Amino acid sequence: MKPFLFRFKIASLSLLISGALVLGFGVFFLVEIGRVGLARVDQEIKALGETQLRRQHPREHWAGFDRSLEFIYSDDRADRIAVRVCNADNTVLFVSDHWPVQFDETVQPALVFAPRPARDAMPPPIPPRALPPEERLSGAVNRFIVRLDSDGDGKVSRHEFNGPEDHFEDLDRNGDGTISKAEVSKGPPFREMPGGGEMARHGALAGAPTHALRRPMNRSLPPRLRVPVLRTLSASGHDWRVAFMGNEFVTLTVAADLSELRGEAAAFRRVFFAITPLALIGLAAAGWFLASRALRPVTIITRTAEAITARGLDQRVPRTAADAELQRLEHVINSMLDRLERSFHQAARFSADAAHELQTPLTVLQGELDNAVQEAVAGSEEQQRYSLLLEEVGSLKAMVQKLLLLARADVGQLVVSSEDVDLTDIAVSAVEDVETMASHLAVESDIPNGIHAKGDTALIGQVVRNMTTNAMKYSSADGVVRFSLAIHGAVARMTLTNTAPPIPMEDQEKIFTRFYRIDKSRSRAIGGTGLGLSLAREIARAHAGDLVLDPYRNGRVSFTLTLPC
Amino acid sequence: MKVLIVEDDRKILSFIRKGLKEQGFTVDTASDGDEGYSLASTQPYDAIVLDIMLPGRDGLSILRGIRNHRDTVPVILLTARSSLNERIEGLDLGADDYLTKPFYMEELIARLHAVVRRRSGQPLSMLQSGNLTVNLITREVKQAETSLELTAREFGLLELLIRSPGRVFTRTQLLEHVWGYDFDPETNVVDVYIRRVRSKIDPDEGPSRIETVRGVGYRFRREDGSA
Secondary structure: OOOOOHHHHHHHHHHHHHHHHHHHHHEEEEEHHHHHHHHHHHHHHHHHHHHHHHHOOOOOOHHHHHHHHHHHHHHHHHEEEEEEEEOOOOOOOOOEEOOOOOOHHHOOOOEEEEEOOOHHHHHOOOOOOOHHHHHHHHHHHHHHHHHHHOOOOEEEEEEOOOOOOHHHHOOOOOOOOOEOOOHHHOOOOOHOOHHHHHHHHHHHOOOOOOOHHOOOOOOOOOOEEOOOOEEEEEEEOOEEEEEEEEEOEEEEEEEEOHHHHHHHHHHHHHHHHHHHHHHHHHHHHHHHHHHHHHHHHHHHHHHHHHHHHHHHHHOOOOOOOOOOHHHHHHHHHHHHHHHHHHHHHHHHHHHHHHHHHHHHHHHHHHHHHHHHHHHOOOHHHHHHHHHHHHHHHHHHHHHHHHHHHHHHOOOOOOOOOOOOHHHHHHHHHHHHHHHOOOOOOOEEEEEEOOOOEEEEEHHHHHHHHHHHHHHHHOOOOOOOEEEEEEEOOOOOEEEEEEEEOOHHHHHOHHHHOOOOOOOOOOHHOOOOOOOOHHHHHHHHOOOOOEEEEEEOEEEEEEEEEEEEE | OOEEEEEEOOOHHHHHHHHHHHHHOOEEOOOOOOHHHHHHHHOOOOEEEOOOOOOEEEEEEEHHHHHHHHHOOOEEEEEEEOHHHHHHHHHHHOOEEEEEEEEOHHHHHHHHHHHHHHOOOOOOOOEOOOEEEEEEOEEEEEOOOOOOOOOOHHHHHHHHHHOOOOEEEEEEHHHHHHHOOOOOOOOOOOHHHHHHHHHHHHHOOOOEEEEEEEOOOOOEEOOOOOO
């Protein structure tokens, strides 16, 4: 599976978490807004209805109540509330003009009587009596004046007054054509005014409980209230909240249009769903940006690590991170690099030391044995024994030499000289070797004259010998070995091809690995150390060239050596 | 011929001294840099063999000192094979040749002869054995007046053998000199080439010019016929 970008993960994660949170809160608030709105409406219409039901009213009262609603709610919203009043035997006493007729068909729920509260526990129906009437009235008076006073002079003039004409006359006590606050609140109590019994009809004081204005002196008990039932009903395309209420004399049904409330919720919903996706995209982008910023030290560390080779071990990660975790990572990586550099230098020193330490005894051994061979009687057993030892020292020397070259290559210290190397010469000699040593093989060659490269003749000769030896070793019987040499631009290419079974795919890279042989059982018969190809490639690379296995074609295995020229 | 050997390893010093004395050289030895430098600057030598890594003054410093005195005595440096920089620096300082350890005695002897000849203005260009002449510069081989066609490998083999007549070469030594050290030691390539060289250079009758030393290798027959 392709690994995800860390930045992508962080961005998606922040998107997911914030998305879930925002959606959760959004839904919660939407539901809550609906619930609270509905509870507000419920309370409003219940209060409206119960206020009326606490007393027994004449039939005409209900039209006045309906009209007073226009004062409570401004004119344009007056049809928001509709009422319908029936008496005990279900005869309609009053119904608002805009009462949705559909509701007439709704089955009137059976309403049970509320338990009558104990007398002493009954809440006083009147606000605290200690207050003088002026103060009790002042709130209602103020509301009346302010609602009707459209020109803001603190008084209600005749044209501002929207109640019946005779009511204006009643209220304008001093007859100056305006109703002032003083006129409403002072003077004789309302109930003493002509038509005062009907005062509540024009709703001027509807905000205050009606009975606050009429002291029920020596009255019998108030009517028993029924427990209201509230329902949400649909009519003419929108929802209404309908409160079914009543007392022992009438049933009052108050319906409040919910479209305004629903409109508010819808507006909220619209805004919410328009803004949320934008906010989430912003959050994801911010997550991406933050993750990128946070990852910057990691990017720097990656780049440094890429730049580190055996030749550039002195590279260190710059200390750029501001965060403790990343600072620690930088510190740990740098100390790892310190250790690595130290061990590489130790290894390099070791190989240099080993070169010196091993070469000295080998020189002595070889020199002494050589002298012994020369001094011994020709053909004597003694001479043969010395010679055998001398041959073994020769093998040892070759092996040590190879290991040291590899050790140097590993620490990037296989420095080669840049002499002129006659590749033609080397190739011609290699052809001669094959012809001489493997007479069963046919040799083809395409070796132009005068092809030179830059490098170390001895080392390049060693690479070519290695290629040649392999070609001879692994060629099928009566096979063909082909040498070709060519210049391509600034690169000389020597290709050695021989007929052989293909090298299995999984072995193709491993043949350049040290001590590796494809056919373990054949290795003894074929000989060699298993270091040849690995070293040959290192030498080629130290020359800024390469040694590669070419694709298998026409039953032939082919290696190409490239060298700068 | 008087030669100074400056080498800190006493065992190497000892076999070089032994090998050179056998070849008729007069040998002085020094086992550290300071002693070597004082000998080199006070005694006249025909050639000096200098190890580079020495206690006291190192080989390159001795060489610099010698050349600063306008002394043109031929100098051969002994180095570890892989220290390319030292080799280059040595040649820049005026070393005549270098030899990498481990080396064969006859190689050192051949190079000593070569540098001394080169200094005296007579580079070794012709080797001769009986009526066989080998021109090292034109790479021509003649038997009496007849030119012989030798391949590169055959010439390399003949040149090595004829430079040190009577000296026994093992197969590995021959391989190392002619083909390079990295050859598969189990190969019979040397025997094949020796056969081919023999067939080209040997007179029609009489013993071969290249003798087989049983169980050891080959040597070039001395002209006087002795081993």
